[in-house]
Amino acid sequence: MSGGGEGLSAPKKVRRGHNSKRKKSKRIGFKLDMTPLVDISFLLLTFFMFTTTMLKPQIMEMKLPPEMGDVEVKASELFTLYLTGENKIYWLYAEPRDDNKPEEIQIQNLKAKAVEMNLKPLCKNKLITAFKIDKNAKYENVVRMLDELNLAEIPITDEIVKDKDPDGTPVTRKRKFTIAPFEEKDQKLIEELK
Secondary structure (H helix, E strand, O other): OOOOOOOOOOOOOOOOOOOOOOOOOOOOOOOOOOOHHHHHHHHHHHHHHHHOOOOOOOOOOOOOOOOOOOOOOOHHHEEEEEEEEOOOOOEEEOEEOOOOOEEEEEEHHHHHHHHHHOHHHHHHOEEEEEEOOOEEEEEEHHHHHHHHHHHHHHHHHHHOOEEEOOOOOOOOOEEEEEEEEEOOHHHHHHOOOO
């Protein structure tokens, strides 16, 4: 018996689960009827299609009056804005004279300038804004300028309605605006500033 452990046997490994006396439960198969799910999904889809607003095209509506030819305007009632081909903005109040030249303005200052010019006592509620655009100007700058001029209408209108007519009713805002052609003389006038 030298060697030790000859009479001992190694323990047997018992696999669990095979020798148990429990009955194996049978799996019950089931079918999922997808018909109601499909019906509900189509109902939801049509509901959301009919109740959501479709994306409307973002356009700027402009109403143009009929062609009238040349109109006489007082120089003191004319405020001209120029948008050049280099996308620079210039403004000019009244007719160009030797002492009166267009001045450059940044787009963020355009609203304040429009309010200032429209509320001058000499031309309050009579000012005509002429917008002259070079054919090489970017369209996005035209839209930004028009937006700034539209934003300027809020404080202008607020100030004008404070005045009263002889009847005692508030004065209504008379906005006068035109888009005029950018002519050769306008180009020369701006080139003289450079």
